[in-house]
Amino acid sequence: MSNKESEKLRIGKEEELKVVGMHCATCSSTVSKSIKGVKGVKDANVNLASGIAKVEVENARLKDIVNAIRKAGYDVVTQKVSFKVDINPEDARKLEEKIEDIKGVIKASVNPTNGVILVEFNPYSITSDELAEEIYRKTGHKVTKVKSEVANKSEVHEMLKRLIIAWVFTIPTLYFQYSGLPLVALFTSIPVQFYAGLRYHLGAYRAFKNRTTNMDTLVSLSTNIAWFYSLYAVIVHQQTFFDVASLLVSFILIGKTLEAYLKERISVQITSLRNLKARLEDGRVINAEELKVGDKIIVKGGEVIPADGIVDEGKGEVNESIVTGESMPVKKGKGDAVIGGSTLISGYLKVYVTRTGERTYISQVVEAVNQAQTARLPIQNLVDKVSSVFTPVIIGVSALVFTVWKFLLGFSTEDALLFSVATLASACPCPFGLATPLAVLTSVNRLAKKGIIVRNGESLEILKKADTFIFDKTGTITEGKISVRGEGDKTAISYASAIEKMSNHPIAKAISSIPSSLEVKDFTEFPGSGVYGKVDGHDVIVGKRDFVLQNCEGDGKGDVLVCVDGKVTAWFYLEDKVRDDSVKVIDALKKMGKRIIIATGDNSENAEKVGKELEVDVIKGLSADEKAELVKNEVKKGRIVAFIGDGINDAIAIKEANVGIAISSGTDIAKYAGDIIIPKIGDLLTLLEYSRLTVRKIKENLAWAFGYNSILVPIAAGLLYPAIYLPPEYAALAMSMDSVAVSLWSLVKV
């Protein structure tokens, strides 16, 4: 095994995984086969009864094994835990890799903007506490467990404390330095150098331990060179630079505190129910988190509704923009559903609580958005490569600068040292690490406010490249309110209506609206095909043309046939109106030159009618699996496919697409497989616009980072000396403003 291969080894010799969804011998053999298909797996033993898969490996990643099982249509029991860690943005990728090396870890994603690590692991081989210990042992980073909160405020406070200490001691240091009292300056500079600057020295040490370099290395190196050289200079009575060392730390802290504040502002934008209060029916006020299903709460005008529920009493106007993106208030009265996080603008409501805590819609949104924020966009790979060589290159340049000024140009050691320290202090790899996540973070947050939930941040970048858009028809392109027109034997039609009352299918609902009060026995439903039952002593089958003709004699027009005692005697035509939004979306996509396909399970003439109306290709009569197959084939052909469907029956196709977009009413977010969830089809255009803007923003942020460094470093090195001279302390200030610039730019709306 080569070194590179052994690096990829994410799993010990044996790992036990709990597989879910197996219910027969075929299933366990399918799972076993899929595991063995992963490169590096030696053997796999799947127990149907216990659901445990014992996997013996030589060299394979746990992530690949879990993915293989999931691809085969089953799932694996995993646990997710969030940790908070103090890291530099450019170290995020390295930390992810190190964590993924720990036994039992499936996936780790680090959000460089708020220092939250989300780790998915196998609870059968490691616990979250053991994981925290392992992370500390392997990387030197102390992590603390957090629940799904966005970020904590302590970073800004911590930075502020150090910043104040830094300036309190830097000012006297400056005074003593210029008053010719270097020994006193030495003492006043100690708290700045070793307390205020401690986080940089520790960071540099950790980086050194992990055999890498980062921004802390540059800061620590530059301040330590200036400080320790000054210590030596005090002893040998030469010129000292305690002021330079202290100012370096103090100026960097200004920028970094500002950056921490901005990052936090970007992160904490989504409303959370965490700090809300709820007023119970009996007048008691409790935290929203303590609410239980079945509680009745009182909400008054102007208040935020603290949990999901049903209105029990009262009337009011609710702003549901958090779910739908629409700011128009919606009238609510007895029996209407309300969603936690929305605001009661006027009126009074007594609400029966149906979902609380982490099960509420808004909590799920916050969770989803948190996950999206840790996304790793493909563009980040390039950025990682740049930042991994950036710091060593700068250290080399700094040494070169010293050599050139001292030995080639004949300047004094002190002057050469100042140029060299300025070079170190002016360069900053931080914004490279921040550019992508900050852009994603702002977009994900802004979209969430419009009711568009991005669950997978990467999809924002992929969507921009999508060339094929496949739409589900019913409920997505059309209104999904099917109306039917029956023809043929009237008695058969009333039998059909009676039988369809038992089914939840949208077509069944339309047929069952025809009045009929007959009794049904032996009802059986064949999902995706039709239904069977005994009505009035007759065998009745209602369903898709193919399904009915397979079981009955005769022929019929229409889309749904009715068979009574083995003969087709009636039929229905289906009609479903195209949404106004769909026309707009399809037109816009056509203008962009995208390929559009409508894939539908509907086999009726109506499907063709919709296709003709929109002038789009329609592939009809597809089952859920066939839709997924269609998507898969397009992806195999090298196309970048976005599938847009309304969730449940499109789930597999949504999962197979490069970008899966689910349309939902908002409340059932958890069960959707989509990378992105939009409230209605019209929002697809907003989403596409944001996808374009996000990628543009990333590029602009990177341009800031590159531009800033490539201008600042040569100036600090003294290229324009003596016309322009940048002392180390100003170089440090300018450097720390680089990240501030990137953060601010991410906040600017384009």
Next chain:
Amino acid sequence: MMIDPVCGMEVNEDSQYKTMYKGKVYYFCSPHCMKAFQKDPEKYLREGPKGMPNE
């Protein structure tokens, strides 16, 4: 108890995998068996169960 016409296993009538063919309901132990049957029902009705389908 019913017999899965594809693999020959015993299945309950409440199995979620079922299909109707020529007016008769058939029950299966898994989606794999159901798919195999739907592809060629006559083969299984004529020749009897064949064991687990190899996918």
